[in-house]
Amino acid sequence: MIEDEELQRDLATLAVAPVGELQATGDGWLPFRLVDPAGVPVEAVSVFFHDLQAAGRSEATLRSYGMDLLRWFRFLWAIGVGWERAGRVEARDFCRWMQVAGKPARAHWRHPEVRPAPAATVVPYAPSVRAHAETVLRGFYDFHLDAGSGPLMNPFPLDRARRGRRAHAHHNPMEPYRDERTGRYRPTVPSRVPRAVPDAEFNEIFARLPSHRDRALVAFYISTGARASELLSATQGGVDPGRQLIAVVRKGSRVVQELPASTDAFVWLRLYQAQFEGLVPRGRRQPLWWTVRAPLTPLNYHAAHRIFERAVAAAGSAATLHALRHTAAYRMAEDPHLPLTDVQFVLGHALLTTTQIYVTPRQEAVVRRVLAHHAQQTAKAAERVIPSPAPGYRPETLRVLFGGAP
Template identity: 50%
Template sequence: MPAADGPARDLKNLVLPEIGRLLETGDQWEPYRLLDPAGDPVRPVTLYFKELLAADSPATTLYSYGNDLLRWWRFLWILRIEWDRATRENARDFTLWMKQADKPVRLHWRHRGKPWATPPLPPARKPAPGTPNPVTGKLSIGTKYAASTRAHCETVLRTFYDFHLERNSGSLLVNPFPLDRSRSRGRPNAHHSPMDDFKPQRAGRYRPKVPEQAPRRIPDNKYTEVFASLRYHRDRALLASWVSTGARAEELLTSKERDAIPGQQLIGVIRKGTRVYQQLPASPDAFVWLRLYQEEEAWGKGAPRGRNQPLWWTLRRPWRPLNYHAAYAMFKRVNEILGANWTLHDLRHTASYRMTNDPEMSMAYVQHILGHKYQSTLQKYINPSRDEVIAAGIAHHARQERKKREPTPAPPSPAYNPESLAVLFGETPA
């Protein structure tokens, strides 16, 4: 094996083994725990998770950060490098590996432990990885790590080492993932206009540039097809509630039976970041489908009933509260039927576009409903969407084609000067 900092390291053929894991404990004091190949907790990560919990970070943040830390630890394990002895050359090689390497292909849980079982072949109409979807126009998930994934990983690792530098943990002397100070020469925010927002002046040295993409919505005609592809009243009630309230997917799943108030057209949810309870207005259709779901698919089949019981349940025994992964699987089946690749978050974008484009809807109300901290965040929904731009461009070309097919009017024939004719025929004196 080459030396830890040697130039002969073969990054092209480096494959991270599936060693170690991120364990979900179910304990609110330690929701997730990073384990090494021997099954022992990784103490530096455990301390960092405690810091995040004390800073009022939700469990989902620990799960997201834990996956990035697990990837970095696997890189260190295979190269036999201690976490507090990692150098900037190691961080550089890890960044290059994430940029060029293929993501690991994980089998479905039904195929795990069965070497003879192979995953099902993708349908013929499914686009190749990284190519645009013919229905939505969105790029499908590629085989490489996306720029947003690499940027998130760089941020997590940089803040992780900053935390341990403040604590003087181990033999750590420098942060392997430093800031790039050359990008901000001079005073930060120099010549800043008071009309503009402050922008971050420093970025990580190994942080990639993430292109800013416009939010995608589901057009009205496609939304009808999505709604028609649903099989159960529960799924129809969920879809109508997501699109009408603008709540995030996991926020709506926190509602209890007492939170649905049909008489006032309100559904109460717990916000993702602040964990604040908020009532959101919903459409009448959402409550119609909700009642049908409760009478026919939940209460009618023996699901738990009560004001403090969850509003959304699985459709089969044993009854369990519906979680995000089950809702994602439901929407994934709809995408497979339509050959699309919309996400649950696109439903929130759809609701945002509908509210911001309503001339009688104040932006202050939309900001409160969506739970945004700044009203400037709504600017991306005021801009024309991809579908509107394409429709306007096609209409422009159609008008140009009609102009080409219209007959060209003949130029006016030359005529005599009326004053000259009057003089000629003696109507007026010369």
């Protein structure tokens, strides 16, 4: 039976304060910890992080999970419910709050002088963000349910249609398998076609890059299809110009993999290395990418992202750094001499179905071909000769029927 306070909870007037924090500790045993408004670490989250770390999850995964847990705990602190007493109603209200209330308005960390958008224009959380949060919180409570340290029922249950029957009980063998372990409050995430950067737009962005290092970075991104963090993990000993290979650490598996790159990428890399000869430490295990301003330090993800943002803004484009990976994938997938399994290996996809999204035609290519089709049809219509009417028809009658001169 639903209690009175649950029926009277008004989410429209609920104010979720940005209290608490996900702190980076710098400790390898616990890279991140969640603290409450009083600065006290939330032990339930720390134990969950220990379990994730034991399962081989990276620090980036711990941070991503921690941000979703911080959002959930802030909601619980706002409604005055402890995490161990949260039930289905709290989970339902939290998913509704994310869908309707939207992101809190605050200044961007890079541009604090810019005022945040008013509350009326705040955009709700994207379906992908809400789906990720639902998955993280369901895993969090599953862990404490198994450990006996949480509620007796998971506040984020599976879908009603999934319970009480065998998975894939009525699966059509002619269709691919789908994950039927869908949460009840998990939103439907629309499938999006990855955005690639057109060739002319990419050339304009590349021309705006100010240094050899930046040109080498972008050339490797566009030819290897590596993720931004993966390419930055390359070391000086991982570059083999003779074989045109560069070794990177894969994001998920943390396995070192050699990726083939274009000749231009190694040319720009050599120019960058010659420019910094004697300025950066030398060694096979030393980072390959360094900052260009003193003090010289290894280049990190945020700096690389900002480098590309400046070039994109100068070119008047809206491309992102991750779009270079999509562009490289499209270029490789469109090559008839390159098998799709090779593209899968280079991109590091676990499933071939993930790589198959790049077989979908690019929007700009479709628009270009359809416009060419319309132009061709117009040219054919202009060349079409209208036959003269057969003798014996009265011109004024034809004029009434067809309009204009017969």
